[in-house]
Amino acid sequence: MLDYYGELDAADRDRVRTHLAWCADCQHADRDLRVTLRLVDVAPVPEPSESFEREMWARIEPHLRVEPVARPWTVRLGALRLRSGQAPGGGTRPWTRLAWGGGVAAAIVLAFFVGRAGQVRTPDAGGARPAAFQAARERVLDAEVGDHFERSQRVLTDLVNMESATPVVLANDQQRAADLVASGRVYRRTADALGETATSELLEDLERVLLDVANGSAEPTPREIESWRERIDQQDLVFRLRVVGAELRRRQAPATPAY
Amino acid sequence: MHESDPLVVARARGGDTEAFRVLVERHSRYLFAVAHRLVGNVEDAQDVVQETWLKAHRQLANFESRADVRTWLTRITVNCAIDHIRGRRYRELAHDPADLQQGPLSERAVVAAPPADRLVFGVEMQQQLATALTSLTTLERAAFMLRHVEGLSIDEIGNALDLRTSATKHCIFRAVRKMRVALASFAGA
Numbered sequence A: 001m002l003d004y005y006g007e008l009d010a011a012d013r014d015r016v017r018t019h020l021a022w023c024a025d026c027q028h029a030d031r032d033l034r035v036t037l038r039l040v041d042v043a044p045v046p047e048p049s050e051s052f053e054r055e056m057w058a059r060i061e062p063h064l065r066v067e068p069v070a071r072p073w074t075v076r077l078g079a080l081r082l083r084s085g086q087a088p089g090g091g092t093r094p095w096t097r098l099a100w101g102g103g104v105a106a107a108i109v110l111a112f113f114v115g116r117a118g119q120v121r122t123p124d125a126g127g128a129r130p131a132a133f134q135a136a137r138e139r140v141l142d143a144e145v146g147d148h149f150e151r152s153q154r155v156l157t158d159l160v161n162m163e164s165a166t167p168v169v170l171a172n173d174q175q176r177a178a179d180l181v182a183s184g185r186v187y188r189r190t191a192d193a194l195g196e197t198a199t200s201e202l203l204e205d206l207e208r209v210l211l212d213v214a215n216g217s218a219e220p221t222p223r224e225i226e227s228w229r230e231r232i233d234q235q236d237l238v239f240r241l242r243v244v245g246a247e248l249r250r251r252q253a254p255a256t257p258a259y
Numbered sequence B: 001m002h003e004s005d006p007l008v009v010a011r012a013r014g015g016d017t018e019a020f021r022v023l024v025e026r027h028s029r030y031l032f033a034v035a036h037r038l039v040g041n042v043e044d045a046q047d048v049v050q051e052t053w054l055k056a057h058r059q060l061a062n063f064e065s066r067a068d069v070r071t072w073l074t075r076i077t078v079n080c081a082i083d084h085i086r087g088r089r090y091r092e093l094a095h096d097p098a099d100l101q102q103g104p105l106s107e108r109a110v111v112a113a114p115p116a117d118r119l120v121f122g123v124e125m126q127q128q129l130a131t132a133l134t135s136l137t138t139l140e141r142a143a144f145m146l147r148h149v150e151g152l153s154i155d156e157i158g159n160a161l162d163l164r165t166s167a168t169k170h171c172i173f174r175a176v177r178k179m180r181v182a183l184a185s186f187a188g189a
Helices: A010-022 A024-040 A052-063 A073-084 A094-108 A110-121 A131-160 A171-193 A197-215 A222-234 A237-252 B005-013 B017-039 B042-058 B069-087 B091-095 B123-134 B138-148 B154-161 B165-182
Strands: none
Touching (some): A024 B123, A052 B042, A171 A197, A197 B069, A222 A237, B017 B069, B042 B069, B069 B154, B138 B154, B138 B165
């Protein structure tokens, strides 16, 4: 299969093909595999109804009131809060009860979008904006994301250290996780907007785990807990949160005067 | 007159909602097919397409005018489908180590294949194929389709689905193995 998809390195590919050249059984299996995979190409997909496009538009149109470009920062902020917990179909996901957390985060990062919205309206304004203003905006993000990482670290540490042999109830942790997902998404957008790639990637990795915890069972099985632990360990999430959090704190510290 | 996609996108970026509607009408059906291959059912595929459009609308400003609109939308759809799958709790099925140690292929008929002489290519084969695909777990289906249809590498799929490389390979192996069993009659014909 890996050969079919071109996933083998040269040495393995040669080995597989040499073997195929003389082994009749494997030739047969290889032929079956290729035929099967070609059959998949014609897998049927149900045809949606004739009114599918109209129905789709009806589902999304109510959410498109905000223009995507050059809109005032007040509208952008409102849109951010709306999107934090929006479910397809206009409903809300279970954790939207804490969408206010995302809203608060949106309010905190308002400063960035004030700047960005200003740039959209007057393209030259960004260049003329004092560097100190930009630096101040970035410091606000650093402080808020640093705090977000600290709170996330506490949730993950609790999970990692949880006693999986005894029954646990995660309701409070799930609420914390849901809150962090909502605010983390806002921070991630801001980090993206500012080109803070490393922070954004960490926020994304963090969000995946927190989302699973928030959407998971309130009384997880030992296996579920173990699965979360594995993911946290595999991605070195706690360690990365510490490292990036420390870096953010370092950046916030006032520069030592040169004299 | 048929306006080209880049021009429609340019209008949509300027806040023209009607232009965005044109995009929705042009591409929704195709995106539904992409989403359905990955998530495996109509309702989820519709949700994925809806989420795709909402995300596309938010990201219009980032769209590069040189890029192909459908390719851009397809990428968003794949990402939305992956997020959708992550939100579902089928992962443990695909992680079951016992599944990796099951017996030989011949003993693992996941879908009972009708005798070959009763089958003809065409509608019946497509039905069998559809049944075979439904026998895959959500994760197996997503991993397999991302590899087979979307052409993502094993590493890319692993990153997308939060799986280690070995787990990703096993996931696709299991999917292919089930497909082979289910389609044995056709593959041998």
